[in-house]
Amino acid sequence: MTAVQAPEGFHSAVHGAVHATNGKQGSSPRSRTAPVAFALEPFSHLTLYTGNTMRTGTTGLLNTTQKKSNQELVSAVEDTLNYSLETAHISGTHITIADQDARGPLDSDRAKYDITVKLFFLSPAGVSTALSVQHVDEALGHLDAVLHATDLVIDHFILAIPNQSFDENELDDAELEAFAQEVQQLYLPVWKRLSDLRTGGRIGRLGVTEFSKQQLVILKEAALAVGAVAPEIDQVNLHDCCVLPKELIEYAKAEGIELLTHGDTINILPKSTLATLLQPHLPVASELSLSPNFVLKYSAVLGGRGLITRKGYIVDAVAA
Template sequence: MTAIQTPESLQGPTYSRNYEGHSHYSKQPRTRTQPVAFAQETFSQLTLYTANTMRTGTTGLLNTTLKKSNQELVSAVEDTLLRSLESTQIKGSSITIADQGAIGPLEEGRSKYEITAKLFFLSPAGASALLSVEHLDKAFQNLDSVLSTSNLVVDNFILALPNQTFDENELDEAELEDFKRDVQQYYLPVWRRLSELRMNGRIGRLGVSEFSKQQLVILKEVALSVGAVAPELNQVNLQDCCVLPKGLVEYAKAEGIELLTHGDSTNILPKSTLASLLQPHLPATSASSLAPRSVLKYSAILTGRGLVTRKGYIVDAATA
């Protein structure tokens, strides 16, 4: 795999950041560097590693009134595309764009950090689809790559199902049957693979995002029936409910499930958003046809000081 570095001038808006940390576009054009090969290629596979958002300032975007947003991801992708096209890697119809400054081993050694990863599986709104074990394995390979290691142990791993939102109200019988069917037909292969990684020590604690008590019960029941593990973590966005339901809190306590809060958007990277981000940089055919399959969000906390030193996103996209 070789880097394509032949420059070509391209006009587009200047990307800048104001004093509050919000990203915006100015009206002044700027010159971008774009490999000539981009104008001649149609890409069917994209992998993008964002910069470390703790160093670029994009993490500060969440310290606003936006409590449930994908703005951090969008800004990180924008920033990476503007900084890192010169080191783009092209192999056949696959393209990898990576901020090289974000790739490398943890500065103080793995044992000093707590690593958390959250994998968002993406699919068209309202559609149920089989989650890909291959995409899951690729996410772990990408995480190994960004931290320059092999068989990295992830202390906390969260699975975010497509279109999953938290509902504090009780599901009726038909809704429960639908959810159980989805778990059995679409989600179980990936959960079984995650369970293997948990039991083999590659994952410290395994969890889900936006599950109600009833859904946690169903996942545990289905998982145990096939020898998989029950969830140990459950992330909930408190904008979906002001106070966690008492039944969920009591069930989590009884089952040893830690309840966590987050500010992630459920639809973290719509296809239209990715297309608009790629359009100034890739050929129009690739920008419009590449659909995001998953987003992996990761962070590394220096445990002795409680300091987040590494945080970023890995986007995986492909043509249908």
């Protein structure tokens, strides 16, 4: 696919004009020495598909001494802005920047892959708004667009709610009550939607991240009350994983919950980080201080061979 062609199956939200700039075509090296023509446009909606971080060097070069990091995402976004901005698709004030090399179907049969998605909902600290069901659908639509798939089945789906961090201390009654309310008011609609996808076969196993045992119990109760499934995965940080509370381990075992590891920071893409990343490329959009709605991280692993063939991020942000 050449850089200026509108790819088939591109996400439906992106219609219209395709900006071709600089007259540069073809693949690597795709570095840019002059600003793009649309650098100063006041974009209020940004969608970004990073490259395959396994093949851009991004993942391999991470500094593994950090137990929690968003370095991979930051490097991947930076890389995409550096090398894929020219081929951005612009529709009004919505800009979609996609690394074209990362797009395309999986190489082998779908059945050979283990596909994992982690969807990070982002909202500024202290702001309590219900997670948007629409964002779930949009995020999955973007994933289908990246992998040239239709209703791709996701083997592991992990929901990361904003600002959730693992707390090994027991919650007191007031905290428990507060968390139960948050679940009811902020998370349950999205959980119900994911549960429906799980029941419908679109999602294999559905889980959360950074939940304590008490929080898992609360989510389970709330979910069952509305006919949704209980969490089947709890992803905890690498740093904590060798010293996890016994109650959590026992509860997980009893409930059949997989305890998996991860190395992500709690807030994977702060607004200020995004602004800094955009500044050199799209200074006006940067000043608009786009606020990330969600970040979707995906990976495709050929399970039998233990090979990671695809890994990337999808970022969606709007002006508040």
